[in-house]
Amino acid sequence: MTLLAFALAYLAMAALCLAMNRHHRQLFGDGPAPRRQAGLRLFAAAALLAAAVLDSLALGTGIGLVVWFGQFMLGALLVGLLLAWRQRWLLPVGALVAMAGSLTALV
Amino acid sequence: MTLRQSMAGLHTWGGLLPSWLLFVILFAGTLACFDKELERWMRPALHEPVAGSMTADDVSAWLRANVHETLHAYWMHGPTERAPYWKLGWEEDASEVRGKAAFDPRTGEPMPETVGGDFFFTLHYNLQAGTPGMYIVGLAGMFMLVALVSGTIVHRRLFKDFFTLRPQANGQRAWLDAHNLFGVIGLPFHLVLAYTGVAVFVSFYMPAGAKVAYGGDPLAFFHEVQGGYHRNELDRPAEPPVPLSGLLADARQRWGGAELGWIVVEHPSDASAVVSVRRFDPSRIGAPQDALSYDATTGELLHQQQAPAGYRAYTWLAGLHMAQFGGQLVRILYGLLGLAGCAMLVAGTGVWLRKREARDGRGVALVRGLNGAVFFGLPIACLALLWANRLLPETLSARGAAEGWAFSLGWMAVALLALGWRRTPARLTRTLLALSALLALGLPVLNGLTMPDGHLPASLARGDLALAGVDLVLLAVGALCAWRAWRRKPEPRDASLPTEAGVRTPELSR
Numbered sequence: 001m002t003l004l005a006f007a008l009a010y011l012a013m014a015a016l017c018l019a020m021n022r023h024h025r026q027l028f029g030d031g032p033a034p035r036r037q038a039g040l041r042l043f044a045a046a047a048l049l050a051a052a053v054l055d056s057l058a059l060g061t062g063i064g065l066v067v068w069f070g071q072f073m074l075g076a077l078l079v080g081l082l083l084a085w086r087q088r089w090l091l092p093v094g095a096l097v098a099m100a101g102s103l104t105a106l107v
Numbered sequence: 108m109t110l111r112q113s114m115a116g117l118h119t120w121g122g123l124l125p126s127w128l129l130f131v132i133l134f135a136g137t138l139a140c141f142d143k144e145l146e147r148w149m150r151p152a153l154h155e156p157v158a159g160s161m162t163a164d165d166v167s168a169w170l171r172a173n174v175h176e177t178l179h180a181y182w183m184h185g186p187t188e189r190a191p192y193w194k195l196g197w198e199e200d201a202s203e204v205r206g207k208a209a210f211d212p213r214t215g216e217p218m219p220e221t222v223g224g225d226f227f228f229t230l231h232y233n234l235q236a237g238t239p240g241m242y243i244v245g246l247a248g249m250f251m252l253v254a255l256v257s258g259t260i261v262h263r264r265l266f267k268d269f270f271t272l273r274p275q276a277n278g279q280r281a282w283l284d285a286h287n288l289f290g291v292i293g294l295p296f297h298l299v300l301a302y303t304g305v306a307v308f309v310s311f312y313m314p315a316g317a318k319v320a321y322g323g324d325p326l327a328f329f330h331e332v333q334g335g336y337h338r339n340e341l342d343r344p345a346e347p348p349v350p351l352s353g354l355l356a357d358a359r360q361r362w363g364g365a366e367l368g369w370i371v372v373e374h375p376s377d378a379s380a381v382v383s384v385r386r387f388d389p390s391r392i393g394a395p396q397d398a399l400s401y402d403a404t405t406g407e408l409l410h411q412q413q414a415p416a417g418y419r420a421y422t423w424l425a426g427l428h429m430a431q432f433g434g435q436l437v438r439i440l441y442g443l444l445g446l447a448g449c450a451m452l453v454a455g456t457g458v459w460l461r462k463r464e465a466r467d468g469r470g471v472a473l474v475r476g477l478n479g480a481v482f483f484g485l486p487i488a489c490l491a492l493l494w495a496n497r498l499l500p501e502t503l504s505a506r507g508a509a510e511g512w513a514f515s516l517g518w519m520a521v522a523l524l525a526l527g528w529r530r531t532p533a534r535l536t537r538t539l540l541a542l543s544a545l546l547a548l549g550l551p552v553l554n555g556l557t558m559p560d561g562h563l564p565a566s567l568a569r570g571d572l573a574l575a576g577v578d579l580v581l582l583a584v585g586a587l588c589a590w591r592a593w594r595r596k597p598e599p600r601d602a603s604l605p606t607e608a609g610v611r612t613p614e615l616s617r
Contacts, residue, residue, distance in 0.1 A: 070440030084272035
């Protein structure tokens with residue numbers, strides 16, 4: 001469950017990042033359309049909230065929120081480092097953690 | 108001068124000057140997240156997990172048989188999942204000399220001495236320098252808070268550059284990006300850890316209030332704040348004590364089968380002897396301060412500690428810092444974020460250097476030398492400590508001190524090299540990277556040659572990730588250092604000519 005929460009935190013940070021002109025251009029060649037930008041930010045908010053809920057369910061509210069903070073900071077760092085050196089991996093890594101997270105949550 | 112300008116000067120100098128000290132504190136703290144895992148790695152007798160049959164009474168019996176001085180107190184902690192052995196400490200009455208022992212669960216005899224994972228924890232909070240070191244660390248922590256707050260004021264594009272890292276940009280830009288990335292994204296962690304870190308020792312940093320209110324008696328202050336229990340000596344010899352196992356069973360039963368933590372016996376040879384049993388509960392952020400105090404002679408329950416709300420708030424803050432809750436997940440998160448803090452410091456000095464290197468500013472060589480001496484010196488010294496732990500014979504007396512010497516001498520050697528080669532930074536970095544790679548990659552190999560139960564294939568086969576993790580991290584770090592040393596360009600012939608300028612000359616670009 002905590003791995004799924006990390007995946008959501010990472011995807012939220014990737015979405016926030018892609019909602020920014022510079023980084024969207026880095027990956028897709030041009031800036032995001034306003035509707036896409038809003039959509040990405042909405043997704044990020046929902047994913048962060050879901051991650052907080054998952055962590056709290058798995059570990060209790062107190063420890064869950066500490067873990068949540070750590071996860072979104074590390075998720076954001078991973079997004080920043082991937083963008084700098086391996087920008088093509090940004091979305092595949094997201095898909096990979098999301099899959100691994102869903103599997104561990106289901107099993 | 109605007110606020111931002113005045114903060115820029117503060118951030119530059121208030122950040123640079125303590126940054127090497129802060130690196131030592133942050134790096135040691137990162138390692139201290141895994142102190143018990145390192146301790147197990149450093150104690151071969153614990154490599155293969157066994158369920159020992161030792162009891163608290165066996166530990167007391169060993170103490171009575173081997174230490175004959177009158178004791179002021181002794182304390183012990185039973186096996187836990189992360190630290191599967193009994194550990195004991197004691198303080199002699201007159202001389203205040205302290206001793207400690209850790210027991211092999213198989214034989215019940217003390218294991219060969221080692222500084223253990225505690226070494227990094229002590230380095231983190233007092234630099235192995237006792238009370239003065241604790242004050243220095245507190246001061247460094249205050250500087251870190253100042254640098255974090257002034258840094259957010261100085262930063263013009265906090266959110267616009269949130270994810271921005273341009274390693275291909277010119278030197279200063281790239282380092283500033285890295286400094287911002289690790290500093291801004293990790294800011295909640297850095298702020299909380301710096302704040303709670305200073306808060307842990309707040310009563311030592313600001314003792315005046317308690318001194319006035321409690322007539323200069325700090326113990327009275329602590330007893331009232333913590334709701335603890337203390338009984339003064341009666342100066343009569345003690346009757347034979349009741350067995351500890353009965354008291355521990357009673358404590359366990361009162362707490363509904365909870366695990367037990369530290370067991371403290373105060374002035375055991377006096378009639379006033381008290382046994383206090385503390386509860387161990389890693390499932391909460393703030394360690395519960397529940398303790399039961401028993402009369403050592405009659406076994407009568409004397410006191411049940413109920414920590415007052417203020418003290419519970421303090422233990423919550425301290426607990427948030429010390430990461431003893433939430434299992435390996437929390438420790439790994441703290442460890443990675445601690446590394447991000449180290450990266451922030453390294454990149455910060457990088458910004459300072461690149462800004463001044465071009466115009467050959469004053470102090471550039473010194474800062475470069477210090478960077479090599481600390482940013483490489485400390486990790487290499489830690490590796491030297493682990494090498495000493497494996498190579499020193501088990502029977503050596505003062506083995507722990509010898510390990511400490513390996514750490515200090517290793518650090519000193521790197522520091523001398525770094526200061527000597529400060530004018531050829533590329534050669535220095537390459538050499539130190541290669542040395543780190545050699546030391547880190549060599550340890551798992553040495554482990555494989557000397558430790559039948561502790562080497563990587565054995566620990567992986569057992570599914571013992573806590574022990575295998577140490578070797579795996581060493582391999583990863585070693586591989587990373589080797590790769591960087593390999594890929595790094597050798598020193599340009601004429602150190603005063605930047606390489607980019609050299610490439611542009613027609614002969615070379617052909």
